[in-house]
Structure formats: structure tokens, C-alpha cells
Amino acid sequence: METQKILTSSEAEEERRWWVTVPKVELHAHLNGSVRDSTLLELARRLGEKGRIAFSDVEHVILKGDRSCREVFKLFDLIHVLTTDHKTVTRITKEVIEDFASENVVYLELRTTPKRNDSIGMSKRSYMEAVINGLSSVTEVDIDFTPHSTDHHDPASSCNSIAVNNVDHQGSGRKKIYVRLLLSIDRRETAEAAMETVKLALEMRGLGVVGIDLSGNPSVGEWSTYLAALQFAREQGLYVTLHCGEVPNYEEINAMLDFLPQRIGHACFLREPDWVKLKSSKIPVEICLTSNIMTDTISSLDIHHFVDLYRAKHPMVLCTDDSGVFSTSLSKEYSLASSAFGLGRKELFQLARDSVEFIFADGGVKQELKEIFSSAAGKLE
Ligand code: 6MZ
Numbered sequence: 001m002e003t004q005k006i007l008t009s010s011e012a013e014e015e016r017r018w019w020v021t022v023p024k025v026e027l028h029a030h031l032n033g034s035v036r037d038s039t040l041l042e043l044a045r046r047l048g049e050k051g052r053i054a055f056s057d058v059e060h061v062i063l064k065g066d067r068s069c070r071e072v073f074k075l076f077d078l079i080h081v082l083t084t085d086h087k088t089v090t091r092i093t094k095e096v097i098e099d100f101a102s103e104n105v106v107y108l109e110l111r112t113t114p115k116r117n118d119s120i121g122m123s124k125r126s127y128m129e130a131v132i133n134g135l136s137s138v139t140e141v142d143i144d145f146t147p148h149s150t151d152h153h154d155p156a157s158s159c160n161s162i163a164v165n166n167v168d169h170q171g172s173g174r175k176k177i178y179v180r181l182l183l184s185i186d187r188r189e190t191a192e193a194a195m196e197t198v199k200l201a202l203e204m205r206g207l208g209v210v211g212i213d214l215s216g217n218p219s220v221g222e223w224s225t226y227l228a229a230l231q232f233a234r235e236q237g238l239y240v241t242l243h244c245g246e247v248p249n250y251e252e253i254n255a256m257l258d259f260l261p262q263r264i265g266h267a268c269f270l271r272e273p274d275w276v277k278l279k280s281s282k283i284p285v286e287i288c289l290t291s292n293i294m295t296d297t298i299s300s301l302d303i304h305h306f307v308d309l310y311r312a313k314h315p316m317v318l319c320t321d322d323s324g325v326f327s328t329s330l331s332k333e334y335s336l337a338s339s340a341f342g343l344g345r346k347e348l349f350q351l352a353r354d355s356v357e358f359i360f361a362d363g364g365v366k367q368e369l370k371e372i373f374s375s376a377a378g379k380l381e
Helices: 009-020 037-049 055-063 069-083 086-102 124-136 191-203 223-235 250-259 272-281 289-294 306-311 330-341 345-358 363-380
Strands: 024-030 105-112 142-144 176-186 209-215 239-244 263-266 285-287 316-318
Touching: 009 330, 024 086, 024 316, 024 330, 024 345, 037 055, 037 069, 037 086, 055 069, 069 086, 086 105, 086 124, 086 176, 105 209, 105 363, 124 176, 124 191, 176 191, 176 223, 176 363, 191 209, 191 223, 209 223, 223 239, 223 250, 239 250, 250 272, 285 306, 289 330, 306 316, 306 330, 316 330, 316 345, 330 345, 345 363
Parallel strands: 024 105, 105 176, 142 176, 176 209, 209 239, 239 263, 263 285, 285 316
Antiparallel strands: none
């Protein structure tokens, strides 16, 4: 690891373009945080025309660059007003997947909070069916989103009626992306709603749901509200990842680490004993550089915990968090890590390759991803 490399904007752009060509794994991406600005503006304009929102106010909020943590969560409330109907959920799912695939993300774990909205006849289940319809309607690339092994598949699940487009055009020259889903519990929800999400995840295993995430405004609620649901998820064989340490809530951080989730997101506000615990636990960390800087969770990349964790060879994966909200992409995150931490292409390629070990999909997918990375490594040399 060298020191920071200062790149001109054209050098940074060249680096980003190089990273587009390399296979990558995305493990921390929120569906509604990854929506294209152009789609949000189109949806806002439409609602503006119906007189339901004031378009000019909303346009300003969507296009604003820097946002505090509080503003980000207010923006999510606005995005949800724009996107939360079945048709739009299907549309944004399709677009988000095609966007990730277009920059050579070969495996994506997409997370979203199943939402209930009685006024439009939306249940958590129907929200998720709209997401699955989005997966099925991907046409620009080949998509694989159902489990290869049928170990956890419940044949009685009523979701089986949904069309599954699990195409595999090996050798066709088309891009291919593996997609698996994590269902998020929002920290504003009740314990009962969280349990409903976990049960839905269990029923939808055959449709590519592999785990549960705890997210939402980190200053809201108590994580212990969800402990029973999270424990149940784990007992039933779902993977669990927690947003951990986005704010300095030390008691919570300590308890979350003791829970031993399969991964954690962010890990910004850990104290020395927590770092020791994290490192000895070997829990992989989903690192979201741009998100941490834009929300001012970390004041500067020079002091980002990536450096210490990288030196300690702690398992980590670079992720976007909310590529739409933070105007980023996974290629930008790699390029940023390269310049901020003075890491070469080879070292960061290895980081991407190693992250295959932390995915929540079955061994068959891991093996196929390893082959993709081996073949790309051959071309790098
Ligand atoms: C915590 C976050 C987040 O689920 O509606 N979310 N939670 N920390 C973050 N860091 C900035 N970014 C996004 O996607 C949007 C939801 O994801 C969670 C929030 O609950 C947000 O409402 P879905 O698809």
C-alpha cells in the first residue's frame, strides 16, 4: 500500500473506465438508492403534472450533490413516494440490474425493504412479486437469479406461479449477471413487521432471496426490536447482514458484533475493543466509501478504516450503497480506492476476486464466479 495518488480528472476517468472492463461483485446496494436520476425526474414530472407534488421543489432535491445523513433519509422518503407502486418497482428493478450489468458487475446482491401500502393494494408480498417481475423482465443481459441447488426451495410456495427468466446463454457473447436478493428490515418498522419480512424471505427462497439486512436511519429505533426476527432468520438458514456502526452507538455495535452476522455494512464508529472483536471474528465488512464521505460519517478518506482493515487482511468488499443517491458506480468506487489508498490495479482486482468468498449464494455460483475471475486474471497479466 503506497500513499495517496493525486489524479487529474482525466486520469480518474481513465481509471474508472478501466474498472468498468473488470468483473466485479456488488454486495451492498439498496434498490431505491440505486435508481437513475433520469427515472426519478421522469416519475416526479409525472406526479407533478397530476398535481400530487411540486415538481420544481422535488427536482432540486433529486439533483442536489452533497447531502447530510439526515437529508439522505428524507430523500429516501421522497424516492419512495415516486417509486412505490407495482409497475414502477418492476421498472426500477429492471433498470438497476441492467445498470450494474453494464459495468461488468457479474454478481449482485440487491437489497430492498418490502413495503405495505394498503391505499394501492400493496402488501410486502406483492411488492416483492413486483421486484421478481423486474428480474424476469431484464432483457439487455442474461440474468441468473434462482438458486442452483433446491435445498431450501419450498415447492408449496404460492410464488412459484411467477414467471422465472433464468436464462443462461453461455458463450453467446452477451453479458451475464447473477442476482440474489436480500430483504431489508427498516429500523422504523415494528417487531411484527420485521418477522413478516423474514417469513416472506423464507417463502421466496426459491426465487433467489438469500438473506436479511437490517438498515434504515441509524439514529432511529433500537436494533434489539428485531433480534427475535433476526435470530429466527438465522435459525432457518437465511444469511444476515447488519448496518453496523453508521453512528456512534457503542452498545449497539458491541451487541451486533456479538450476534455474529455473516457480514456487516459500514463499520465506521468502532472503538478499539470493537476493532479487536471484529478482526478476531473475521466478519466481512461491506465498505461504501462515497456514501461514508457524502453523509460525513467519515470526514476524509485518509482516515477511512479501509486502510487499517486492508493492512490487517480483514475480509472486505467495496460496494456502492446507493449509486443513484450518491452519483457513484462500482467502477468509481474501485477507482477511488485506488487513488485514495495508493493501491494498484492488481491488488484491488484481488480484493474483488476475494469477495466471491463472502457472497450469500450457493457453492455452484461461487465456483462459476471464481472461473470468471480466473479468466479475467489471465487477461490482466
Ligand atoms: C442505512 C440505508 C442507507 O429498501 O427502499 N438505506 N440504511 N444506511 C444507509 N446509508 C446511507 N442507504 C439506504 O432502499 C432504500 C432504503 O434503504 C435503506 C433505507 O432504509 C432506505 O429507505 P429500499 O429499496
